[in-house]
Amino acid sequence: MESTDIQILLVDHQELVRVGLQRLLDEEPGLSVVGEASSGEEAVRLARSLKPGVVLMDVQIAGIGGLEATRRMLRHDPEIRVLVVTPQTDEPFPARLLEAGAAGYLTRNCGIEEITDAVQAVTSGERYISADIARRMALSMLPGKEQSPFDRLSQRELQVMLMVAQGQSVHEISEHLCLSSKTVSTYRYRLFDKLGVDNDVELARLAIRHGVVELAQLA
Amino acid sequence: MLEARPFALAEENPVEILFVDSRQLVRAGIERVLSDSGYLTVCGEAASCDEAIRQVRSSRPQVILIHLPGSRVDVLDGARKLHRQFPEVRVLVFTDASELVIQERLLQAGVAGCISSACTIEELFTAIETVLNGERYLSDSLARKLAERRLPGAETSPFDRLTHRELQILILVAEGCSTERIARELCLTRKTVNGYRKRLLEKFQVSTEVALMRLALCHGLVHIPQFG
Numbered sequence: 001m002e003s004t005d006i007q008i009l010l011v012d013h014q015e016l017v018r019v020g021l022q023r024l025l026d027e028e029p030g031l032s033v034v035g036e037a038s039s040g041e042e043a044v045r046l047a048r049s050l051k052p053g054v055v056l057m058d059v060q061i062a063g064i065g066g067l068e069a070t071r072r073m074l075r076h077d078p079e080i081r082v083l084v085v086t087p088q089t090d091e092p093f094p095a096r097l098l099e100a101g102a103a104g105y106l107t108r109n110c111g112i113e114e115i116t117d118a119v120q121a122v123t124s125g126e127r128y129i130s131a132d133i134a135r136r137m138a139l140s141m142l143p144g145k146e147q148s149p150f151d152r153l154s155q156r157e158l159q160v161m162l163m164v165a166q167g168q169s170v171h172e173i174s175e176h177l178c179l180s181s182k183t184v185s186t187y188r189y190r191l192f193d194k195l196g197v198d199n200d201v202e203l204a205r206l207a208i209r210h211g212v213v214e215l216a217q218l219a
Numbered sequence: 220m221l222e223a224r225p226f227a228l229a230e231e232n233p234v235e236i237l238f239v240d241s242r243q244l245v246r247a248g249i250e251r252v253l254s255d256s257g258y259l260t261v262c263g264e265a266a267s268c269d270e271a272i273r274q275v276r277s278s279r280p281q282v283i284l285i286h287l288p289g290s291r292v293d294v295l296d297g298a299r300k301l302h303r304q305f306p307e308v309r310v311l312v313f314t315d316a317s318e319l320v321i322q323e324r325l326l327q328a329g330v331a332g333c334i335s336s337a338c339t340i341e342e343l344f345t346a347i348e349t350v351l352n353g354e355r356y357l358s359d360s361l362a363r364k365l366a367e368r369r370l371p372g373a374e375t376s377p378f379d380r381l382t383h384r385e386l387q388i389l390i391l392v393a394e395g396c397s398t399e400r401i402a403r404e405l406c407l408t409r410k411t412v413n414g415y416r417k418r419l420l421e422k423f424q425v426s427t428e429v430a431l432m433r434l435a436l437c438h439g440l441v442h443i444p445q446f447g
Contacts (some may be wrong), residue, residue, distance in 0.1 A: 016337050018287075020248020023255065060444055087242065087288055088444045108242040115244065167430030202395035204429045208436075208443045 005032040006123050009052035011043040012036075013061045013071070021056070024112045031119060040064035047073045047080060054119050057102070059086040059093055067096055076103040081122040085115065092148065094133050094212055101146050104128035150212050157194070160187040165204040165213045226351045228258040234351065236281035237263040239271045239297075241287060246278065249286070252340060260348070267295020273382055275305050282347055286313040286336070291321050291440055292390045292404075295383075299328040309350040313338075316360050317439035320378045324386065332356030336414075377423060378438060385422075387441075388415045392428055393435035 008025060010017045010033055035050045037043035047055060055073060059066035065213045070082045083104040084097050094105050103122035106114065107130055118128040129137070145149040153161060163173045174184045188200070197207045207213040228234065236259050240246040246264055248292040253259045263278030265271035271283060283301055287294050294312060302310050314322050321345065322333045329394065333349035334343065335358035349356040367373060382390065386404075391401045402412045416428070425431055435441045 014336055016249050016252070016336075016343065017245050019340060020245065020250075020252045022248075023251045024248050063368070086246075090444075093444070107245050108244050111243055112247060113430055132316075164427075164429060167425065167427050167433055169426040197395075198397060199395060200427065200429050201392065201432045204432060209445060211445060 002116065003029055006119055007032055007034045007050070007052040008042065008119065009034060009046055009050060010036040010057045011038075011055060011061060011066070012058040013038050025115070028112065028116050031116065038062060038145045040049040040066065040069035044072045044076075048076060049176045051077070053123055054081045054083055055166050056115070056119075057082050057084050058087075059097065060086060061121075067100055070097060070102050071100050083091050083118055083128065085110075089133060089136070089207065091136070094129070094137055098127075098129070102116055103111075106161055107129045107132065132149070149206070150208060150210060152194060157187055160184060161191050161195075161207065162213065164166070164188065164191070166201050167204075220364060228348055230257040232256055233260040234282060234347060235260050235262040235278070235280045236347075237261075237271055237278055237283045237355060239265045239283065239285045239287060240267060241266045242354065243288065245286070253343075256340070256344070258344060268293065268301060271297070272300060272304060275301070275308060282309045282331075282350060283310060284311050284313070290390065290394060291318070291386050295321065295324055295328070296387070297389075298325055298330050299383075302329040311346055311350055314361065315439065316364065319364055319368065319439050320376055320386075320440055322357075322361055323368075324383070326357075329395060333361055334358050335360055348419065376429065376438065377434070378440070379423065385415060385419060387418055388412065389435060390429065390440050392416060392419065393432040393441045395432075 008031060010018050010022055012021070013036065018036045025031050025033050029089050034052055035046045037046050037127050041063045043055070057066050066084070073080050073082060081103040083106065084102050085106045085108065086093070087108045095217070098105060104117055104127055110130055114130065121128040134156065150158070159177065160173060163176065170181050170184050173191060174181045191203060192198060195203060195206055197206055204213070229281050236253060238246060238250055238261055240249070243435045250261045250264060252380050263274045265274050268285065284355065285298055291294060296310050297342065299312055309333045311334055312325055312330055313336040314333045315336055325333055330344055332355055334346045338358060346356040378386065387405060388401060391404065398409050402409045418436070420432060423431060423434060432441065436443060
């Protein structure tokens, strides 16, 4: 390890993935992996003790998770560069991580060359967002689009959405809300339209992903 | 099968592995770790099981390692196809602890083992040795959960009663796929797919497909990433 190397902390819940990535990164000139963590808490602790230049962060990790770990690291050291490398390409993940101060966002489909480029870029103070994610974000942030697609639902629409996502039928929803089945269906199609989904299952999945419906409510 | 000596990994006789993973970076990293060990040679790599099937004849692996994220339908069908077409090759599949139903189905389909995706490299070596000795391999955490399901009085899974076709369609429905898409992927008519969809609601005694999806989610058949 050269003293001028960029020091990297590797965070991923899968040991095999971590070991593999470490092997590839260590072969790259100018980069050294100085530590690895499998949970959010461990990552925050190691970030404090090892003071790496760059943290390669997965989102779906144990404990406090990648988003909270990123927030805590940056609160403690605003200079630390968090580069998210994750299979999660769908919103809200990229937007929330970048808002939390992550310096970059890459998918797992990238090659080692792109990781190296991204590490160099964020170290020199730039942001690095892989092309496919940048494209999606650019489209979703056009004027008139809010942060969360759920923000622009009316109270009634939100109510219907939650009931659909809980697995209730149109008939059940219409009884609960004292509406006709036809009106409930009209709300459903308006929801599909506003949220950009094609059916009830997609609607429910979107609600779960955005944390609008808790997994705990599922069982 | 009689053997003079049980198989053990040795550097002078590295095991030929075909590694299946759709993510370039993960595949490159794990392949490097495997071949650096000296015990294994990566004789082929594939991004999907279909690609692996095309590769087996030319690369002649002893073990196929399937490490696929995404739809469990791809894993179930891919592992089944690989085992059927190449019964002499040992197939090891990476699964999560939550995926009990998938693991049972994989073992029933004849795969040589399921290994926890949280495993260490040493455990992977043990698994490879085990399956090359003609035995089945299951990670401890997975084995314990599967064993509990065998105990008297254990809850039976509502998924046990499903045929392979029903399970495929259930997973695709729970992933939010339309009838058209399911029909296309499984080479069925729309009418047949709609018949299955209706029957699944009846079998599970639920009134909506969202309720089906939630069941599938609780049983590890589909995954929805969520902030922890």
